[in-house]
Amino acid sequence: MKRMATIDTSPHTILAFCSPLYEDVALNELGTLLGARVLRKLSAGVFLLTVSHSPLDIQQRMLATPAVFTRQLLVDVETLPRSGLPAEDARAVLARPGVGSTPDVLVSDLAGRHPHDVVSLKQELTTASTPPTVRLDNGAEVEDEARLPFAVVVGEGHIYVGRVVAGAGLPHAPAWPAGRPDFPFDPELVSRSALKLLEALQLFDVNIGPAARALDLGAAPGGWSQVLAARGIEVTAVDPGLLDPRVASRPNVSVYAGTAQSFLRQTDERFDLIVNDMRLDSRESARILVDAVNVLRPQGVAIITLKLPEHAPTAILRQALEVLRRGFPVLQARCLYFNRNEVTVLARR
Ligand SMILES: C[S@@+](CC[C@H](N)C(=O)[O-])C[C@H]1O[C@@H](n2cnc3c(N)ncnc32)[C@H](O)[C@@H]1O
Incomplete structure (x- = not known):
């Protein structure tokens, strides 16, 4: 399979999701916890950063001191140019070793949502992967780097593929895409x-x-x-x-x-x-x-x-x-x- 060109491919690139209200605080926190430095802001509350620690080291640090202002953290992040064709994008994503054979791949846009193009990409990934199936979410408990689930995040011109650090440090937290809970809308709830x-x-x-x-x-x-x-x-x-x-x-x-x-x-x-x-x-x-x-x-x-x-x-x-x-x-x-x-x-x- 031909591998597409990647940008920022480095085990030391991470993708962090935080509250748009507290970006500075979240970036300071990641600076203190991981020595992280910002490479690029991708969207409100979404940052690509560089760190000097290994993915496993990051996971252990986050479990020892969970982040307060970071909602989700992806490590070992690869940035792929987006072709716009779901089948071609899926091929590029699946060229990353392990993605096509893991049961736990989260797929979302930068806001953790699933618009039409994201659903199409997810369908292509599901069709092309070897079983077990690709899923949008999971509750896997994480013990080591190899078990960190993959996440595929679809941005404007790029797709980011990385591994999810459990709940940004909360070991039992569900791996919600971009840290956005996927509760079904309940009209009976009396307050947000x-x-x-x-x-x-x-x-x-x-x-x-x-x-x-x-x-x-x-x-x-x-x-x-x-x-x-x-x-x-x-x-x-x-x-x-x-x-x-x-x-x-x-x-x-x-x-x-x-x-x-x-x-x-x-x-x-x-x-x-x-x-x-x-x-x-x-x-x-x-x-x-x-x-x-x-x-x-x-x-x-x-x-x-x-x-x-x-x-x-x-x-x-x-x-x-x-x-x-x-x-x-x-x-x-x-x-x-x-x-x-x-x-x-x-x-x-
Ligand atoms: C954000 S609302 C709570 C919403 C609630 N958790 C819900 O899910 O519907 C804050 C509430 O705190 C109440 N509050 C403020 N000071 C209080 C106090 N000293 N004792 C009890 N309630 C107080 C207000 O009356 C207000 O209803």
Whole structure:
């Protein structure tokens, strides 16, 4: 098979996807974690970078210190010119050793979407590869470089082929193309915020059984309570604002119409999970969560979104994490795909 010319072909080229709101912070972070330097910006929140570490070394570094502001990372990235003909592009992609025989190839555009041309390329790859099949997503656990799944990312004039570092450092995270969760549209969700919790539960691999009790601080209009209640969890929803009646009327949701502070002063209940999406300064919100530690059962889990300013968010984030650590070991922090000016944190009592 004739191999097409490649550009930037180097085991030291990586492709990083981050929030367009926090590009500078994400690039600084990758500079600190990996010594990465920018080669080119490909799109909002999408960068080609160069590093001096090997792909395996990068994977180990990211697992040791997961990135907060990077949503997905591809290593060992090869840049191929795009011909515009799906069959020809597929041939060029399949010339990369291993791509055609792996079961786990993600195919998307730079935004993690699957427009017509991406679907055509994926079809060509599927037809041309040897079984097992090429898939758009996977949940593979990664142990070594050879098992890192391939990703094919279709840009304007180029196609990028690389290997996915699991969840940019979160070992059980699904390898969503470009870090964009592929949740099906659900018209029943009462708020977009619900998607943040769905994403956090999957990325952080949180499994709370249906017999559990959850406290939702800052619950209105009720997206997070809805997600938890749908899993059979008993939810106490706390907010001075109104909950959507579709959530408030559920038999396993009880509503406290007041602030988190006043609820915590009077409750003697105990919970397996506390979630906190309160629209407050992140340090104040973290303080309230630390005050709630006594109503969390041992081994109980807390998930909190820390609201950050657009400029220089890291100082505020550091302060909020310091406050949280007074109450809990902080396990993970990540600017999720569905987070805007915020970071979601997982802590455990
Ligand atoms: C982003 S919304 C929460 C959205 C919710 N997670 C959902 O999925 O629908 C933030 C909420 O925090 C609430 N809030 C702000 N300060 C609060 C406090 N001190 N106690 C309780 N709720 C508070 C606001 O009333 C608002 O409803």
